[in-house]
Amino acid sequence: MGVVMRRVAWVVEYEGSAFVGWQRQKNGVSVQGALEGALARHVGVPIAVTAAGRTDSGVHATGQVVHADVPARLPVGALGPGLNRWLPEGVKVRALRQVPGSFDARRSAVSRTYRYRILDTVAPSPLRLQRVWWVKHPLDDEAMMAAATCFQGMRDWSAVRAAGCAATHPVRDIHWTRPVRCGDEIEVEVRANAFLYHMVRNMVAGLVAVGQGKLSVAQMAALLEARRREDWPPTAPAQGLALERVGYPAARLGDLPEFRWGEDRLWAVDPDQEPRKEPS
Numbered sequence: 001m002g003v004v005m006r007r008v009a010w011v012v013e014y015e016g017s018a019f020v021g022w023q024r025q026k027n028g029v030s031v032q033g034a035l036e037g038a039l040a041r042h043v044g045v046p047i048a049v050t051a052a053g054r055t056d057s058g059v060h061a062t063g064q065v066v067h068a069d070v071p072a073r074l075p076v077g078a079l080g081p082g083l084n085r086w087l088p089e090g091v092k093v094r095a096l097r098q099v100p101g102s103f104d105a106r107r108s109a110v111s112r113t114y115r116y117r118i119l120d121t122v123a124p125s126p127l128r129l130q131r132v133w134w135v136k137h138p139l140d141d142e143a144m145m146a147a148a149t150c151f152q153g154m155r156d157w158s159a160v161r162a163a164g165c166a167a168t169h170p171v172r173d174i175h176w177t178r179p180v181r182c183g184d185e186i187e188v189e190v191r192a193n194a195f196l197y198h199m200v201r202n203m204v205a206g207l208v209a210v211g212q213g214k215l216s217v218a219q220m221a222a223l224l225e226a227r228r229r230e231d232w233p234p235t236a237p238a239q240g241l242a243l244e245r246v247g248y249p250a251a252r253l254g255d256l257p258e259f260r261w262g263e264d265r266l267w268a269v270d271p272d273q274e275p276r277k278e279p280s
């Protein structure tokens with residue numbers, strides 16, 4: 001008789017500068033490798049994990065969602081605090097829950113929210129060097145807010161798609177883009193159904209160019225319409241970016257309160273809807 005398994009999902013937080021990115025790689029420690037290594041040590045057998053988003057080296061996460069199939073004999077405590085004992089300081093599980101066998105951290109998601117932090121002060125902040133993009137001169141945040149209206153809706157986003165993007169098509173549905181002044185920082189929140197490779201960092205690069213007066217809102221809109229990545233400003237650095245939230249329909253997450261641990265508020269439940277099908 002085979003081992004009875006159950007599907008579990010975790011909300012994971014990590015400090016991206018300590019890793020080569022989410023995906024397992026040969027040239028360094030990845031978040032995926034750290035999680036799978038901790039699971040193997042704690043459970044005693046290899047277990048593969050799947051994430052909602054493959055963040056790059058240096059990119060952080062406060063709300064990454066990961067799923068895996070684990071032996072049903074394991075108690076909830078073994079998969080939450082027990083797992084954290086084996087994980088390095090730069091990555092920890094914040095919450096977990098049992099989910100239906102049909103749940104997939106990536107394919108079941110209907111939204112992803114990223115936040116990018118920009119520090120526009122004369123001098124850098126040593127304590128924030130790994131959390132923000134330091135731009136030496138003050139930015140025109142009102143111009144950036146006006147430009148952000150260009151980043152909304154379902155369309156071809158080839159202008160902000162990196163050359164190495166493996167996506168089959170450049171169409172994505174951006175729900176909103178919101179630059180907000182927060183003291184000496186500008187925080188840009190972007191929510192979409194999914195993102196292209198380097199998409200958010202390229203969007204931020206365009207907004208910063210507008211904030212610096214290097215591009216007008218009309219010029220940025222024209223570049224988006226032209227769909228030519230080579231005409232777009234250089235990609236913003238990784239350290240300012242964090243995956244903050246991954247949204248799922250309640251029906252996809254299921255409701256098994258007896259098998260939960262951690263901070264329930266971290267689970268992002270979106271209005272019930274199915275993920276939109278990609279264009280053929």
